[in-house]
Amino acid sequence: MAECVEASIRIGERDTMYEYATELTPERTKQLIEKLAVLVVEHGLETPAVLFLESMKPVSFVGSQFFLMYGVPFFGLVLDERTTSEYGLLFENRENVEALIKRIEELAREADKKKEKEKEEKSK
Numbered sequence: 001m002a003e004c005v006e007a008s009i010r011i012g013e014r015d016t017m018y019e020y021a022t023e024l025t026p027e028r029t030k031q032l033i034e035k036l037a038v039l040v041v042e043h044g045l046e047t048p049a050v051l052f053l054e055s056m057k058p059v060s061f062v063g064s065q066f067f068l069m070y071g072v073p074f075f076g077l078v079l080d081e082r083t084t085s086e087y088g089l090l091f092e093n094r095e096n097v098e099a100l101i102k103r104i105e106e107l108a109r110e111a112d113k114k115k116e117k118e119k120e121e122k123s124k
Contacts, residue, residue, distance in 0.1 A: 019081060019082045020072065020081060020082060020085040021082050021083075021085040023089065024086060024090060028086065029090060029096060029099075032086060032090050033090070033096065033100045033103055034103065037100060037103040037104045037106075037107050038107065040107075046104055046105070046107075049104055050104055050105065053097055053101050053104075056097075057097050057098070060092070060093075060094055060097050061092055061093075061094070063091060064088050064089070064091040065088075067087075068085060068088040068089070071084065071088065072084045072085045072088055
């Protein structure tokens with residue numbers, strides 16, 4: 001019982017119970033796009049990611065609102081709710097989705113060139 005009281009006191013001392021992002025700065029938008037693009041390319045998921053993003057672009061706003069309403073509180077249990085809400089805000093704007101697609105494609109081309117150079121060096 002004492003543990004519950006202490007936890008509620010600690011939560012009550014914070015300014016807010018949850019810290020959600022309400023807007024993204026251009027710098028933070030670029031950081032999130034870069035982070036997602038690098039993650040996708042590192043795992044070799046360029047084609048499925050681009051296909052998914054292109055097909056979901058028309059409904060990205062609705063999807064982001066659904067994520068902000070239901071996904072952020074759910075993922076906020078194990079992840080930082082501010083960061084998860086930033087990803088929801090990222091997909092509100094179709095231009096950000098397009099920028100993410102372009103960045104994934106750029107990184108994929110760079111990774112392919114790097115692999116080709118490595119193959120050439122091995123064959124020599």
